[in-house]
Amino acid sequence: MSNLAARPPAATTRPLQVPALVLVAAACLPVAASAGDAVRGAVLAAPCASCHGTDGHSPGEIPSIAGMTPEDLSRAMLDFRSGARPATVMNRIARGYDEPEIAAIVAYFATKAQ
Amino acid sequence: MRTSEPTRRQTLGMLTAAPLLGMPAIARGATQGRVVIVGGGFGGATCARYLRRMAPGLSVTLVERNPHFVTCPFSNLVLGGLLGIESITHSYDGLRRDGVEVVQANVEAIDPAGRELRLTGGDRLGYDRLVVSPGIDLIMEAIDGYDEAAAERMPHAWQAGSQTLLLRRQLEAMEDGGVFVMAIPQTPYRCPPGPYERASLIANYFRTHKPRSKILLLDDKDQFSKQGLFQEGWAQLYGDMIEWLPFGQTGGLIAVDPDTGVLQTEFDTHRADVANVIPPQRAGRIVHDAGLTEGGQWCRVDPRSFESVVAEGVHVLGDAVIAGAMPKSGFSAGTQAMVCARAIAALFAGESLAEPSFVNTCYSLVGPDYGITVADVFRIGPEGSIVAVQGAGGVSPMGADPEFRLREARYARGWYTSITQDIYG
Ligand SMILES: Cc1cc2nc3c(=O)[nH]c(=O)nc-3n(C[C@H](O)[C@H](O)[C@H](O)COP(=O)(O)OP(=O)(O)OC[C@H]3O[C@@H](n4cnc5c(N)ncnc54)[C@H](O)[C@@H]3O)c2cc1C
Numbered sequence: 001m002s003n004l005a006a007r008p009p010a011a012t013t014r015p016l017q018v019p020a021l022v023l024v025a026a027a028c029l030p031v032a033a034s035a036g037d038a039v040r041g042a043v044l045a046a047p048c049a050s051c052h053g054t055d056g057h058s059p060g061e062i063p064s065i066a067g068m069t070p071e072d073l074s075r076a077m078l079d080f081r082s083g084a085r086p087a088t089v090m091n092r093i094a095r096g097y098d099e100p101e102i103a104a105i106v107a108y109f110a111t112k113a114q
Numbered sequence: 115m116r117t118s119e120p121t122r123r124q125t126l127g128m129l130t131a132a133p134l135l136g137m138p139a140i141a142r143g144a145t146q147g148r149v150v151i152v153g154g155g156f157g158g159a160t161c162a163r164y165l166r167r168m169a170p171g172l173s174v175t176l177v178e179r180n181p182h183f184v185t186c187p188f189s190n191l192v193l194g195g196l197l198g199i200e201s202i203t204h205s206y207d208g209l210r211r212d213g214v215e216v217v218q219a220n221v222e223a224i225d226p227a228g229r230e231l232r233l234t235g236g237d238r239l240g241y242d243r244l245v246v247s248p249g250i251d252l253i254m255e256a257i258d259g260y261d262e263a264a265a266e267r268m269p270h271a272w273q274a275g276s277q278t279l280l281l282r283r284q285l286e287a288m289e290d291g292g293v294f295v296m297a298i299p300q301t302p303y304r305c306p307p308g309p310y311e312r313a314s315l316i317a318n319y320f321r322t323h324k325p326r327s328k329i330l331l332l333d334d335k336d337q338f339s340k341q342g343l344f345q346e347g348w349a350q351l352y353g354d355m356i357e358w359l360p361f362g363q364t365g366g367l368i369a370v371d372p373d374t375g376v377l378q379t380e381f382d383t384h385r386a387d388v389a390n391v392i393p394p395q396r397a398g399r400i401v402h403d404a405g406l407t408e409g410g411q412w413c414r415v416d417p418r419s420f421e422s423v424v425a426e427g428v429h430v431l432g433d434a435v436i437a438g439a440m441p442k443s444g445f446s447a448g449t450q451a452m453v454c455a456r457a458i459a460a461l462f463a464g465e466s467l468a469e470p471s472f473v474n475t476c477y478s479l480v481g482p483d484y485g486i487t488v489a490d491v492f493r494i495g496p497e498g499s500i501v502a503v504q505g506a507g508g509v510s511p512m513g514a515d516p517e518f519r520l521r522e523a524r525y526a527r528g529w530y531t532s533i534t535q536d537i538y539g
Contacts, residue, residue: 039468046164046452047473050445051525053532059539060531061524088510088522089475089487096473096491096506 041108044101055112070110077102145173147462150231150241152221152400154178154206156185156444157247157432159537160451162214169459176209177231177239179220180275183538186305187444188530189274193282194315195323196482202274204538224404226425243458245420246406247431247447248398249273250304256394257297258369267372268389271312272304284388285316290324292387295377297367298333299394302412304433304442306339307488309392311478314344317352318481329356330386332367332379336360339441340478340488340509347480347519367391397434404428412436417500418467419457420450429454438500440492446474448533470494477526485522486510 048065052058056065065073079085080094081102087094097105149165151158154176162176183204191197206216220234224244231239252270254260260268269281285294294316298309313329320327337360338344348356365380375386396402396411406413406422413430415422417437420429431454432447440446453470460467472492479485490507492500510522 043453043456043468044471046456047445047449047471049536050448050473050533051475051529054536054539058528058532059535061528062532088518088525089489092489092507093473093475093491094506096503 037104037107038111040101041104041111044097045105045108048105056109065109066112068109070106073109074102074106077105146171147242148173148175148240149243149245149458150239151176151245151247152178152224152231153247153249153398153432154180154183154209154216155247155249155432155447156533156537157249157434157447157451158245159183159206159209160448161245161247161431161455162209163212163537164452164455165458166212166214168455169462170213172459172462173215174213175215175217175239175241176206177217177219177221177233178206179218181218182206184274184278185444185530185534186272186274186308187533189271189278190308190312190315191479192274192278193271193285193312194319195282195286196315196318199275199279204534206538208538221400224400224406224428226404226422226428229427241427243427243429243461245429245431245451245454245458246401246404246434247451248400248434250395250397250433250442251399251402252393253396254393257367257391259372260370260391260393264370264372265391268370268375268386268391270392271390272308272392272395281388281390285319288324288327288388291326292324293328293330293385294320294388294390295330295332295384295386296390296392297370297377298331298335298338298392300334300361302436302442303392303395305444305476306441307344307476307478309333310338310340310344311480312390313356314347314351314478314480315482317348317355320355321352327355330384331356331358332364332377332384333358333360334364334366336362339476340486342512343486343510344478344480346512347484347486351481351484395433397430401430401434406430417494417498418453418470419461420454421457429458438492438495439490439502440472440474440500441476443474443476444533445476445529446472448537449473472500475529477522477529479523479526480519481523483516483523484519485524485526486519487522487526 051062052065058064077094080087080090149172151162162174165174185202188202192199210216221231222234223232229241269277271277271281317329367379369378370391377384397407397413401407401413413435415430415435420431422428422430431450433442449472457467475487475489477485477487488509490502492502495501
């Protein structure tokens with residue numbers, strides 16, 4: 001996860017609403033986040049299921065999220081967001097989340113993997 | 115933000131509910147509150163499923179008039195002969211297995227003050243919180259000559275099921291060289307790109323089975339969703355088979371005549387061998403009758419909970435609501451339902467509401483191997499309504515190679531499999 005901390009903050013499109021603490025928490029995954037952070041992660045991650053399947057287990061042609069390591073998921077989201085990783089639609093979606101939010105999503109899926 | 119106190123209501127709801135519809139004794143004894151959901155489509159069924167996942171202590175009853183759910187998503191593939199109707203028909207057994215009480219009945223009336231529903235046949239059903247996701251009603255009277263009987267000859271196929279099959283049969287029966295005309299309403303209507311996906315997949319069917327046929331689109335607007343991408347794909351796949359006439363060239367649809375197959379616009383008259391008339395739309399009837407639309411066409415809600423701004427304890431989802439910048443799609447209805455379920459769980463638990471986040475991704479097939487998307491992430495904006503996150507979202511790139519279009523087509527199928535499994539599986 002060192003790449004997460006090292007990456008320069010990409011232009012945020014809205015004021016950060018999640019304390020930087022979440023970022024730190026996610027950076028040393030797996031770590032039990034606070035209840036508020038857990039809710040935040042669950043809210044942000046909920047719509048993922050509509051394409052990636054319940055809890056990230058995809059039954060069809062879209063790649064699963066379940067089974068990815070937190071490091072891989074975090075890197076994928078950040079690279080989709082920056083454009084470093086080619087995508088059909090995920091680049092457009094990943095740009096809707098700032099780094100702490102991506103960390104909260106990653107932390108949410110990490111709890112699902114346990 | 116609205117809050118309410120469930121505890122007092124809970125007791126009331128239980129008292130009225132228990133003797134009326136046979137709930138399993140276990141559910142009745144263990145419940146921490148009773149949620150009733152009207153409509154087992156994308157909004158209602160998602161809400162039921164997610165409430166069971168998020169708040170297992172609540173009893174969840176889903177009232178749906180049909181025994182199965184036939185999805186509008188992918189019904190265009192049925193029209194294009196790529197899928198059978200059984201592929202888009204889903205049973206409610208998955209929800210039942212999850213502990214949702216599914217009641218097959220039509221809801222006749224909602225009494226928000228008495229926290230009670232009246233079902234056709236007279237049964238009453240009490241609730242502590244109600245969720246209504248009734249989808250749309252078609253405003254047939256907006257088009258002269260169009261009504262229920264006319265729709266049996268010039269189908270809308272904008273609610274999937276028998277209408278879909280009827281239009282498919284007409285397309286199959288049409289002679290090669292015939293003209294298929296589709297009338298398309300102004301926004302807002304359910305699934306903004308839906309008519310153009312439909313035109314595409316019918317063109318795909320014609321190209322392989324009736325190559326001399328034509329498709330004429332009479333649009334009541336001057337531009338449409340993913341327009342550049344659709345037109346690029348049409349030119350590549352179908353040449354000039356599809357002709358699109360915007361409002362500026364038709365002046366709008368005025369009247370139809372099912373006897374002669376004529377569609378009359380302000381400026382012209384068009385004769386169809388097969389006509390698909392998609393009327394303008396409003397929220398499903400039940401929410402109008404309950405006063406939830408305030409005399410308008412759609413419901414206003416608090417976007418943090420989807421609780422109606424006019425009826426405490428009643429939440430409205432999906433196509434029936436104005437949800438700021440979110441389009442009326444199954445995907446939108448589903449993510450709204452997830453937010454609503456979380457809010458309901460929080461309200462029963464006496465917790466504060468979480469700040470919501472929404473996504474919509476609408477896949478369209480321009481051809482079986484040619485997919486395009488529009489996607490957005492949504493939050494509550496400074497004005498308190500739902501807005502798209504700036505800098506994110508948008509449509510697929512123009513001029514992409516066939517490999518890219520093929521991948522989006524595969525993902526379209528993947529999306530359908532995932533979302534229907536998540537809700538009904
Ligand atoms: C051709 C077409 C293609 C589409 N393609 C897509 C797509 O690819 N992706 C996408 O995201 N969206 C798509 N949509 C849009 C999608 O179908 C709707 O946005 C979605 O169904 C809305 O969900 P809902 O819960 O609001 O309503 P619905 O899914 O329509 O569910 C409403 C349910 O309520 C029931 N009901 C209503 N009133 C009562 C009552 N009084 N008593 C009992 N039951 C009642 C109805 O029977 C119905 O089952 C498409 C739509 C069309 C027409």
